[in-house]
Amino acid sequence: MEKQIRLADGRYIPALGMGSWHLAQGRHPISQELAALKRGLELNMSLIDTAEVYGNGESEILVGKAIARQRDDVFLVSKIAPNNAGNLESIKNACIQSLSRLGTDYLDLYLLHWRAGIRQLDLLVESFEQLKREGLIRAWGVSNFGVRDMEELLETPNGHACAINQISYSLFDRAAEHRLIPWSQQHGIPVMAYSPLGSSSQFTEESVLERIAQKYAVAPSAIAINWSMRNGMTTAIPESGTPAHIEENARALTIELDEQDLALLNRSYPLLS
Numbered sequence: 170m171e172k173q174i175r176l177a178d179g180r181y182i183p184a185l186g187m188g189s190w191h192l193a194q195g196r197h198p199i200s201q202e203l204a205a206l207k208r209g210l211e212l213n214m215s216l217i218d219t220a221e222v223y224g225n226g227e228s229e230i231l232v233g234k235a236i237a238r239q240r241d242d243v244f245l246v247s248k249i250a251p252n253n254a255g256n257l258e259s260i261k262n263a264c265i266q267s268l269s270r271l272g273t274d275y276l277d278l279y280l281l282h283w284r285a286g287i288r289q290l291d292l293l294v295e296s297f298e299q300l301k302r303e304g305l306i307r308a309w310g311v312s313n314f315g316v317r318d319m320e321e322l323l324e325t326p327n328g329h330a331c332a333i334n335q336i337s338y339s340l341f342d343r344a345a346e347h348r349l350i351p352w353s354q355q356h357g358i359p360v361m362a363y364s365p366l367g368s369s370s371q372f373t374e375e376s377v378l379e380r381i382a383q384k385y386a387v388a389p390s391a392i393a394i395n396w397s398m399r400n401g402m403t404t405a406i407p408e409s410g411t412p413a414h415i416e417e418n419a420r421a422l423t424i425e426l427d428e429q430d431l432a433l434l435n436r437s438y439p440l441l442s
């Protein structure tokens with residue numbers, strides 16, 4: 170059965186998804202990236218994260234091709250940039266343009282990509298709620314919000330409808346464990362871990378990861394990804410433009426790290442003060 174994470178509104182989303190920040194920008198042949206996304210969907214990585222700013226919309230167009238003819242089997246996430254989030258008209262306009270590039274008429278989740286420049290959150294929340302009422306999005310959330318931002322959000326009318334906070338979280342960046350993750354758990358708001366491989370393929374050189382990976386007969390990436398999802402309240406969105414890497418990453422769904430593995434990883438990747 171597909172592993173899932175419970176959202177604050179009681180709905181469930183896939184525990185493992187795929188990112189798309191660098192896709193459709195010439196890093197790999199486009200046909201290979203399309204095949205990678207489709208392979209991930211076959212392997213139960215049925216959440217795809219994209220954003221209007223990724224490749225100036227090219228990432229959304231590629232994702233649209235990957236989900237064509239299987240839209241309802243995919244949990245689709247896109248993000249609005251703060252410069253488009255100033256009022257309802259521009260928020261709705263940005264959303265409609267994302268939908269058009271993605272070739273769909275709804276998003277499962279729409280996130281504010283980062284907060285910069287947005288002082289009052291009430292207009293943003295009210296606009297997201299309006300998009301929900303119009304059926305353009307099914308849920309909304311935020312990204313790169315710290316504890317203070319989240320507290321302010323919960324004080325905003327309807328702010329409690331925030332489904333998730335997408336943040337940087339990995340073995341290589343554990344800062345969120347200090348305050349944000351405990352706060353999120355306490356308030357029942359799940360986290361979506363971006364850059365779970367540290368935003369690079371260099372992690373394959375890490376010997377501890379390699380050692381634990383051998384124990385489970387998986388690639389080191391599966392260990393790093395599984396670690397970021399280990400608390401049952403975090404979904405992870407590793408990105409890859411190659412089907413072989415996607416297959417390695419999907420194995421994160423098939424393993425469970427034991428106490429000994431976790432202790433070893435904790436020693437090698439300590440939580441820095």
Ligand SMILES: NC(=O)c1ccc[n+]([C@@H]2O[C@H](COP(=O)([O-])OP(=O)(O)OC[C@H]3O[C@@H](n4cnc5c(N)ncnc54)[C@H](OP(=O)(O)O)[C@@H]3O)[C@@H](O)[C@H]2O)c1
Nearest residue numbers: 188189190363364365366367368370390407408409410414
């Ligand atoms: N909200 C935000 O501000 C924000 C910020 C950053 C990222 N994100 C989201 O999170 C997603 C993931 O983050 P990310 O792209 O920064 O980093 P990531 O997923 O941690 O790492 C991606 C890198 O790892 C490589 N890789 C993937 N699987 C691999 C494997 N099995 N073996 C070896 N290398 C592998 C990829 O190369 P290949 O393509 O060659 O596999 C790529 O270079 C993004 O695509 C985006 O959707 C959101």
